[in-house]
Amino acid sequence: MLVEERRRMADLLDGLDAGQLATPSLSAGWTVHDIGAHLITYLKFGQLKLYWGIVSMAADFDRLNRELTAKAARMPTPEITARLRRWSTSKTTIPRSGYDPVLADILLHDYDVRLPLGIERDMPEDRLWVAFQHLAAKPSPGYAMGSRLAGLRLEAVDTGWASGSGAVVRGEAESLVLAMSGRAVGLDALDGDGVPLLRERVASPPPRGPLERLKTVVKVVVDPPPPDRRSRDAAANP
Template sequence: MDVREMIAEERRRTADLVESLDTEQLRTPSLCGAWTVKQVMGHLVAAVAGANGSAFLLLVRNGFRLHRANAQLAAKMAERPAGELAAMLREHAEDPFCPPIVGYPGQLTDLQVHGQDIRRPLGLPHDLRPDRLRVSLDFLVGGRAVGFVPRRRPAGLRFEATDVGWSWGSGPAVRGPAEAVMLALTGRRVALAELSGDGVAEFARRIPAPDRP
């Protein structure tokens, strides 16, 4: 399965997930900054269905501050009913758009990380696929993860995903399940408790709080 097929399947899985949630679950704070579960879903839909003139206008109005414009677009998209958001994500599951710099691995990583931003606070199993986790881990440490991982965060450390046979880097070790390594690399401090090794303390110092979208 190539990365585009992985992306399409993850979009459909996310649509199924959100469609299964009740109103209280949709209002639950996610792991992603101040966003609710539904607003995270709004972001995922906006990323594929909101690439139009209105998205660019928001970017201009926010002085080309991407995080701020992105948050506003997600919130606006999240005003729609959850069923409509799920339908939009399914409709665009196979959208061929490839974002600059981060490419398809960035899209896959966005889906996997934000999927966990939804599932973890709700106590739902992640069921992430090892091959997809490897793609995201390679992407996050590969130098193209603009907006995902500051370059200095993984520098000088060795990361080991103990459940998928993946490793990268040299120096004090940071090891644990692939899902936890992925989340910690992207700034989710909640995953630090699942990591071990003599590099964890230094790694933790490089992750600010609170988490950002």
Template structure:
């Protein structure tokens, strides 16, 4: 069985490979993260995963627990970083450490997986996500204290149609694992047409 650390490392390597092929225009393109360009998403990912656990705790306290404020500060700090530097930083940090190693390296895995899709979908650069990585991310997203998946999916049963994964009780939502993952992490508007079931309207309202 492949370890989560290995899955996270592979996901970040895939992310780095993606960045290596982007044009200057694509770096400025919009993403699924409202108001953020590709460059912004990359800065956020690198800055978040690059922090030590103590540094992340201090940053959260300074931001008084407000994730949006924490994100804004990270973007400000990385304002001077260009594509070449960001590509190198993404490639250099493939092995999870610090904040990225939290929850058995699941933080690094899901951050790199979700934010890579935030970039790929608007750019029309789809890929087949490795099933092991997707399954581990789905399971973690439902219980993560930061992602909010537990709140968004409370009282619903999610069923992946392309891999062996399901969770929860209540009205069902069916769809590809990637679409379910993006929906439970707050991107339901981008994948609603890929999902179906009596629980979809409830999921959309959250």
């Protein structure tokens, strides 16, 4: 799935004109071109870069991503897409988390590119499942989820997936995944008593200091991963 998504993204970016590439994406501060640059930053020596970010930046992954992406974004888009294809089979993973957060990341950035440009896609359900499960169960530190989903029950009306307990947030899986990841564009298609709370948390995420970021990293290293988070089970689970 990862290889297919990387190659598909390369094809998508190669088909865009200069104006489209300069369009602001759903990721604040990044253009569509920048999204492509971000997606190649960890394909080589990815775990080393992550460990370097933990040590040198107190696990401030937002800063790490900004710096690595700004450097890669100096390249023209054709060079970025060539590298995305060349390294599409990269097996770099998030330490202790496997491939799921990597697939979730490229899936979310696919939305970041397509939605502002009005490009439609029928997202494969098995890939949505991986993103839903990863964000709901135990997201890796780079996602800065914090307590965003605490006290909420997430229900996907089109697939039957559900997670959590508390005030209900209900809607199609695609909109749920967008909102769960902090993308406000998904909120308007959701309903339920928990939507106002989720909207508030997405709009005003609490600041995360160095100590809190490091605690999150330690928790990921120490705690075992949930048994159902592995992508190899994705085809059966939906």
